[in-house]
Amino acid sequence: MSSIQSSLFGTDGIRGEANRYPMTAQLALRLGRAVAHHFKARRDSAPILIGRDTRQSGPMLEHAVAAGVTSMGGDVVLAGVLPTPAIALLTRSMPALASVVISASHNSYEDNGLKIFQGNARKCSDATEIELTNLIRSDVLDGQEPTGAGVGQISLMENAPRRYADLVLEKFASDLDLTGMKIAVDTANGAAYRTTPNVLESLGATIALINNQPDGCNINRKCGSTYPEIIARHVLDAGAHVGLAHDGDADRVIFADETGEVLDGDEVLAILGLDLLRRGKLANNALVATVMSNLGLDECFNSAGGRVVRSAVGDRYVFEQMLLHELNLGGEQSGHIILRDYNDSGDGLLTALQLLRVMRTSGKRLSELRQCMRKYPQLLINLAVKEKRPIESMPEVVAALQSVEKTLGQSGRVFLRYSGTEKKIRLLLEAREEGQLQPLAEEVLKPVRALIGC
Incomplete structure (x- = not known):
């Protein structure tokens, strides 16, 4: 269990159908024990903060995590229903040793998830997640539980939303x-x-x-x-x-x-990034976007004297590149925007406030502000799969991807990757001409369906 492949954690914590492994009360209790041990939670230390979203399975998992932490001698503060970024901010401001968020983000209610913030409000490293996985799967903590006054206590955070x-x-x-x-x-x-x-x-x-x-x-x-x-x-x-x-x-x-026209995360990055660039507040005149982000973002930003740094898909990878290049703005097309001047994780409310601020200070409507970026036509397809076989192990799929890449040349892109949180494969196609997208998508998806489609 020394490699990342053995980790229970995906790109955004542990996730799955609630009450089915790994998203069970039993595993949540073991995670609570592991968190308490790793972060050295004791009665004389800061507490572990726990928050959740509105899923029916949330209280079950919340109490299981709390039981795990307190059984190892750590104190717990329950924040109840709060946004994930709120838990991150409160972790740092309390301060707490760490926090556990119980949420499956955009998934349907049947699913749930467990993700951890360190005391500095940042997500855990791969190495930490491996260590926690090993603690969860082993019996190394058995017999280390305190008794008597050493057992942790649980308290409620008063009016956490306020x-x-x-x-x-x-x-x-x-x-x-x-x-x-x-x-x-x-x-x-x-x-x-x-x-x-x-x-x-x-x-x-x-x-x-x-x-x-x-x-x-x-x-x-x-x-x-x-x-x-x-x-x-x-x-x-x-x-x-x-x-x-x-x-x-x-x-x-x-x-x-x-x-009534929708703006995605790429357009929000363009508006916020250009505003910061004009005001001299964009660190190193650059922002981070993922490999899935629209090429129009690069064109928009390059023409204004800025640059776009690309990362792998997932907010943790966006954040890694932000740290590496010392940048203060990054995000994903999905609307997950990180404003490091305010928070080290994506925060929908803070993003909204910054966009509203640009609208106010510029005196422009959002339909005017969005004109700064011309988007390339894109097609994103999510396909359910029966297994996540390595893409490179499927010659037919590799050949199809190479054929599409040759057709697009420098005028578009193709990406095929598995979801880190669901049993799906995602295909992104981007081209100057919209009419190219569907035929090229079928060229890639035909062998995918034949080999691993449900």
């Missing part, structure tokens, strides 16, 4: 006035159903709110950032100046302009 909102308002938005602005908001029946509306209203905005009635089973159900057409239609119905849609744990955000 605490996060106050932190955001005080540190990141004290000079932002949204009076007179109408904002359509879709919270995906998820973790931001209270926090985002409360912060925006505190800044003077009028909110047209939808999908803010979580029942444990409706998180991400035909709503939120994975269904952008919903917020686009709601903007028009409400006559809003702008719309924003979170995913289930609100670490990402997708926007719609006042005409």
